[in-house]
Amino acid sequence: xxxxxxxxxxxxxxxxxxxxxxxxxxxxxxxxxxxxxxxxxxxxxxxxxxxxxxxxxxxxxxxxxxxxxxxxxxxxxxxxxxxxxxxxxxxxxxxxxxxxxxxxxxxxxxxxxxxxxxxxxxxxxxxxxxxxxxxxxxxxxxxxxxxxxxxxxxxxxxxxxxxxxxxxxxxxxxxxxxxxxxxxxxxxxxxxxxxxxxxxxxxxxxxxxxxxxxxxxxxxxxxxxxxxxxxxxxxxxxxxxxxxxxxxxxxxxxxxxxxxxxxxxxxxxxxxxxxxxxxxxxxxxxxxxxxxxxxxxxxxxxxxxxxxxxxxxxxxxxxxxxxxxxxxxxxxxxxxxxxxxxxxxxxxxxxxxxxxxxxxxxxxxxxxxxxxxxxxxxxxxxxxxxxxxxxxxxxxxxxxxxxxxxxxxxxxxxxxxxxxxxxxxxxxxxxxxxxxxxxxxxxxxxxxxxxxxxxxxxxxxxxxxxxxxxxxxxxxxxxxxxxxxxxxxxxxxxxxxxxxxxxxxxxxxxxxxxxxxxxxxxxxxxxxxxxxxxxxxxxxxxxxxxxxxxxxxxxxxxxxxxxxxxxxxxxxxxxxxxxxxxxxxxxxxxxxxxxxxxxxxxxxxxxxxxxxxxxxxxxxxxxxxxxxxxxxxxxxxxxxxxxxxxxxxxxxxxxxxxxxxxxxxxxxxxxxxxxxxxxxxxxxxxxxxxxxxxxxxxxxxxxxxxxxxxxxxxxxxxxxxxxxxxxxxxxxxxxxxxxxxxxxxxxxxxxxxxxxxxxxxxxxxxxxxxxxxxxxxxxxxxxxxx
Amino acid sequence: xxxxxxxxxxxxxxxxxxxxxxxxxxxxxxxxxxxxxxxxxxxxxxxxxxxxxxxxxxxxxxxxxxxxxxxxxxxxxxxxxxxxxxxxxxxxxxxxxxxxxxxxxxxxxxxxxxxxxxxxxxxxxxxxxxxxxxxxxxxxxxxxxxxxxxxxxxx
Numbered sequence: 001x002x003x004x005x006x007x008x009x010x011x012x013x014x015x016x017x018x019x020x021x022x023x024x025x026x027x028x029x030x031x032x033x034x035x036x037x038x039x040x041x042x043x044x045x046x047x048x049x050x051x052x053x054x055x056x057x058x059x060x061x062x063x064x065x066x067x068x069x070x071x072x073x074x075x076x077x078x079x080x081x082x083x084x085x086x087x088x089x090x091x092x093x094x095x096x097x098x099x100x101x102x103x104x105x106x107x108x109x110x111x112x113x114x115x116x117x118x119x120x121x122x123x124x125x126x127x128x129x130x131x132x133x134x135x136x137x138x139x140x141x142x143x144x145x146x147x148x149x150x151x152x153x154x155x156x157x158x159x160x161x162x163x164x165x166x167x168x169x170x171x172x173x174x175x176x177x178x179x180x181x182x183x184x185x186x187x188x189x190x191x192x193x194x195x196x197x198x199x200x201x202x203x204x205x206x207x208x209x210x211x212x213x214x215x216x217x218x219x220x221x222x223x224x225x226x227x228x229x230x231x232x233x234x235x236x237x238x239x240x241x242x243x244x245x246x247x248x249x250x251x252x253x254x255x256x257x258x259x260x261x262x263x264x265x266x267x268x269x270x271x272x273x274x275x276x277x278x279x280x281x282x283x284x285x286x287x288x289x290x291x292x293x294x295x296x297x298x299x300x301x302x303x304x305x306x307x308x309x310x311x312x313x314x315x316x317x318x319x320x321x322x323x324x325x326x327x328x329x330x331x332x333x334x335x336x337x338x339x340x341x342x343x344x345x346x347x348x349x350x351x352x353x354x355x356x357x358x359x360x361x362x363x364x365x366x367x368x369x370x371x372x373x374x375x376x377x378x379x380x381x382x383x384x385x386x387x388x389x390x391x392x393x394x395x396x397x398x399x400x401x402x403x404x405x406x407x408x409x410x411x412x413x414x415x416x417x418x419x420x421x422x423x424x425x426x427x428x429x430x431x432x433x434x435x436x437x438x439x440x441x442x443x444x445x446x447x448x449x450x451x452x453x454x455x456x457x458x459x460x461x462x463x464x465x466x467x468x469x470x471x472x473x474x475x476x477x478x479x480x481x482x483x484x485x486x487x488x489x490x491x492x493x494x495x496x497x498x499x500x501x502x503x504x505x506x507x508x509x510x511x512x513x514x515x516x517x518x519x520x521x522x523x524x525x526x527x528x529x530x531x532x533x534x535x536x537x538x539x540x541x542x543x544x545x546x547x548x549x550x551x552x553x554x555x556x557x558x559x560x561x562x563x564x565x566x567x568x569x570x571x572x573x574x575x576x577x578x579x580x581x582x583x584x585x586x587x588x589x590x591x592x593x594x595x596x597x598x599x600x601x602x603x604x605x606x607x608x609x610x611x612x613x614x615x616x617x618x619x620x621x622x623x624x625x626x627x628x629x630x631x632x633x634x635x636x637x638x639x640x641x642x643x644x645x646x647x648x649x650x651x652x653x654x655x656x657x658x659x660x661x662x663x664x665x666x667x668x669x670x671x672x673x674x675x676x677x678x679x680x681x682x683x684x685x686x687x688x689x690x691x692x693x694x695x696x697x698x699x700x701x702x703x704x705x706x707x708x709x710x711x712x713x714x715x716x717x718x719x720x721x722x723x724x725x726x727x728x729x730x731x732x733x734x735x736x737x738x739x740x741x742x743x744x745x746x747x748x749x750x751x752x753x754x755x756x757x758x759x760x761x762x763x764x765x766x767x768x769x770x771x772x773x774x775x776x777x778x779x780x781x782x783x784x785x786x
Numbered sequence: 787x788x789x790x791x792x793x794x795x796x797x798x799x800x801x802x803x804x805x806x807x808x809x810x811x812x813x814x815x816x817x818x819x820x821x822x823x824x825x826x827x828x829x830x831x832x833x834x835x836x837x838x839x840x841x842x843x844x845x846x847x848x849x850x851x852x853x854x855x856x857x858x859x860x861x862x863x864x865x866x867x868x869x870x871x872x873x874x875x876x877x878x879x880x881x882x883x884x885x886x887x888x889x890x891x892x893x894x895x896x897x898x899x900x901x902x903x904x905x906x907x908x909x910x911x912x913x914x915x916x917x918x919x920x921x922x923x924x925x926x927x928x929x930x931x932x933x934x935x936x937x938x939x940x941x
Contacts, residue, residue, distance in 0.1 A: 084882030084919045254879050261884030262872040264820015264860035268885060271819040304803070337810040410824045410832060410885040410918045459885030460918050492825045686879060690924070694882060697920030720829035720916060729910040731922035
């Protein structure tokens with residue numbers, strides 16, 4: 001392999017003096033200075049006080065989550081990333097419910113992944129379970145029990161810094177409530193010490209501490225310095241509030257990140273500016289696993305602003321959960337537009353593996369479909385499904401397909417990295433900074449304790465942003481340009497290469513029905529790319545509906561598309577298969593799809609059976625199920641659940657989708673009714689509603705529009721003119737959401753609700769047009785009728 | 787090449803290739819980063835700004851074409867979020883990730899300039915920005931609310 005690259009800098013520009021940077025920061029009184037490096041001499045600096053990342057403060061912290069200023073301003077450190085799900089607000093609510101501070105003076109700030117590498121979590125956070133449902137009291141106790149490490153939740157300072165699996169509340173609530181409670185108790189102890197009274201005579205509300213029996217009051221701000229110096233004598237005695245005692249959580253709170261998002265002041269990774277910063281544009285080999293054979297830097301060397309070009313080898317898959325992306329070329333220039341346009345004209349020869357260049361969607365889909373003719377690896381086998389189906393009164397069979405799908409977040413991948421011989425600084429919106437910290441260490445050779453990740457808001461996540469190699473590529477470039485901050489930014493097209501995909505999948509469902517139409521046996525076979533998203537159980541079409549004989553088996557294929565978590569993960573596809581098939585069975589049995597589901601759930605002994613029935617009944621009532629509809633309009637019902645098979649956390653919902661189709665074939669999702677389990681309590685019901693509204697349209701897009709195809713080994717749809725995203729005109733005019741209480745903690749809200757838009761639209765198309773469509777997306781079909 | 791641009795009522799001297807899209811001059815030279823890059827092909831609208839009151843997709847609009855014209859970005863509505871459209875957006879807690887919202891708000895503003903009392907159908911037809919979080923449901927409500935607030939202002 002040959003390539004020419006240059007690290008030569010011209011005009012002496014580009015080197016950031018570390019002292020200058022620190023001085024500039026200090027001059028702004030703690031606010032971060034964003035300096036605009038300009039090609040002209042008219043350099044200017046803008047101070048952005050609203051930068052969301054961690055800052056050292058002059059005020060000592062009460063604990064690692066909480067800093068209270070003398071004026072009662074409370075800074076709450078947030079270890080998850082705000083990507084629209086409301087975690088800045090909900091995490092702060094979990095802390096502040098217990099802290100009992102003035103909510104109007106709360107200011108979230110991202111936690112430090114560097115401190116997380118240097119410090120251990122406080123002992124009092126460690127004995128906390130990650131699965132809230134194991135709390136038998138449904139709330140506060142017992143909290144401290146024998147140490148039992150929680151899977152996937154480290155013991156480092158901020159425990160779990162990932163933002164995925166809709167788990168921020170599920171996994172973080174206990175220790176975030178505890179963090180607030182520990183700080184509150186220490187503030188009370190500090191006031192008690194100053195007044196020389198028992199702490200039990202004190203109470204706290206809205207950052208004011210009052211003494212019963214005297215008129216004395218003080219504020220958190222006044223005693224925070226003493227609380228910060230004084231450890232709690234017995235943190236194991238601290239209990240957290242059960243939902244019945246909550247006054248902040250469980251009530252709608254406006255999101256704290258919103259004001260900065262309507263003025264343009266919110267700082268995303270793309271907005272980071274550094275003195276002396278250079279920009280990098282990147283082009284990766286369009287076939288995954290391919291690399292750069294050569295490129296001719298001389299062709300662009302003299303273009304304005306161009307500094308250097310670099311070959312970026314295929315990022316080490318062990319830094320990216322085993323996923324193999326491509327080798328790439330980066331061009332570094334004074335501005336991104338200079339870098340991007342130079343890269344457009346850079347002659348690059350690719351080294352593409354021939355077998356991969358021969359792959360296309362039709363062939364890959366065919367491989368998966370042909371596998372279904374045989375049972376695959378058996379995952380579940382109950383009873384004797386073959387005999388049951390053979391002896392059935394009637395057999396129904398259907399094969400469904402779901403395509404490769406990207407996340408297509410709005411903010412293209414980017415990261416700003418400064419590597420020196422002493423440390424690494426990274427400014428990035430990142431769903432997994434603990435993993436990015438490891439990448440930084442591995443690529444630069446510096447210790448993780450010397451990696452500083454300055455977290456920014458993320459312009460959409462939809463499945464762990466860090467899956468792609470944006471941070472790794474930026475680290476490689478910055479490591480080759482030590483001393484110069486490098487801001488890497490992908491084009492939209494590059495973002496479609498740097499993402500992972502939801503795996504393409506197919507499923508064949510086959511059921512035998514008895515004379516009354518009830519299933520006596522169900523066989524499910526699926527086929528998908530190997531390790532599409534970890535355990536194949538994600539694609540387990542496990543039956544939630546009673547059948548005495550059931551078998552699920554799956555096949556895997558070895559394709560080269562890097563697959564990973566995407567909103568809804570496997571559940572989005574498997575609920576499409578399952579709920580579509582339930583509609584087909586109900587129609588075949590001549591039964592009402594609502595009552596058919598209800599009866600089959602009632603026949604199970606699943607722990608959350610009654611909650612599922614409740615969801616179906618409530619949504620049927622909300623939508624006035626069975627009432628007449630105009631011609632060309634239909635309703636479809638579906639059940640959605642996560643965790644219904646076991647005791648513990650779960651999320652249960654039922655939805656009814658009302659769909660119209662004109663005779664010309666124009667489909668409109670008219671109305672969605674949602675009955676949603678709220679467990680013991682939601683944290684911020686407003687954010688949950690927003691998530692549901694968003695997920696309805698997300699899965700509407702999956703149902704109607706979106707697919708990525710592969711041609712010549714390359715992803716074809718790589719920008720919004722080919723990859724369709726619905727606009728306002730397709731948003732359902734009516735969305736009704738009702739919550740109902742249940743006796744468990746929630747599994748999560750951020751990603752796997754409203755998957756039923758897919759089966760709902762599919763069944764409405766069948767009811768209105770008589771066409772049974774089983775391959776997504778539906779808009780590839782003629783939907784006209786009459 | 788050096789030229790002047792008037793952004794949010796202030797004149798800026800910039801130095802760029804005249805074909806550079808206005809978006810990049812606003813972000814990198816004028817230094818206003820509220821206007822966002824997303825698709826680069828005038829599809830998504832995240833980069834929407836006003837030129838002489840008309841909404842344009844600045845990722846595909848040469849900076850030189852804006853010379854001598856009045857450019858308004860999200861920062862030009864108000865710095866403190868007190869513009870009626872911003873107030874309506876906060877009332878309905880519209881943004882999720884927020885990345886598209888500057889463009890969405892500028893498109894809404896342009897619609898309301900032309901049509902102070904839009905119907906749902908007018909809003910659906912008039913705002914074609916992409917929001918991947920799908921905040922559309924609240925955008926529609928907030929546009930109606932903004933229309934009320936603007937009328938109340940006598941605007």
